Amino acid sequence: MAGLALAGAAITWAFAPSGGSDVRIAEGRALYAEHCAACHGANLEGQPNWKERLPSGRLPAPPHDETGHTWHHSDRQLIAITKHGPGALVPGYESDMPGFAGVLTDAEIEAVLAYIKSTWPEREHAFQEQRTRADPGP
Template identity: 65%
Template sequence: MNVHQFGLVLIIGLALAPPPLAAEDGGGGILPYRDAGVVAQGQELYADHCAVCHGAELEGEENWRSRDADGYLPAPPHDASGHTWHHPDSQLIDITRRGIEAIVGNGYKSRMIGFADVLTDAEIISILAYIKSTWPTSVIDRHNQLNATADD
């Protein structure tokens, strides 16, 4: 292949390449919720590490808005009925890495541990991508708008 042919192949390849994630989701988000492979991995990891508290169907625990006798809030749902989508990607990743108590501080009590010593960043992102992939389009659109605002 000569240099001109290589250049033509490179130009065609760039033209056919998918856009970067930020352009794809329109919100500058970093969760690859449209990547079937990442979402499948995230679904498996969610089942292994998250479903025990947040539910196999992302439904959360009962009465998740009311503190229990020990002062803890039950695990919230990650489906559209919860508030996961109210937080930008970067905050969701941070919460998963460090845990709720570390994020909120001031003696806030939570059973949500940080997973930084359990899961890699790529695994955390795949779990969150799986969660996001289950939301209705209207919720995904709102979450993408939130990400765009958070990036400003």
């Protein structure tokens, strides 16, 4: 019985609007500041004109707040992008974003995503949660 209660608590925590505990979100905020903010903005705002291609043909870093499209992706997709770069979802896609496999652990990537998700309004959070639940994975 205790195992079921613990499993239920874990599922509730995983899908909580904040995406996790205050400690996890604080860790994610610090990791985001160190590894992501230079491109995606200190306030998750992304680079200017992020929908317009650069002379290189690549797109600027998008925002991670509700004005961007991060919340359109499932957790599995967001983890894959973070670990391996955007080409993980669209093979051959060229981006200035590096993959962070070998730089951030899976737990650290999940903490960064918990921080990002903690900033979204309920509508975007609910949409992303639904995407995550519907994503069967590879």
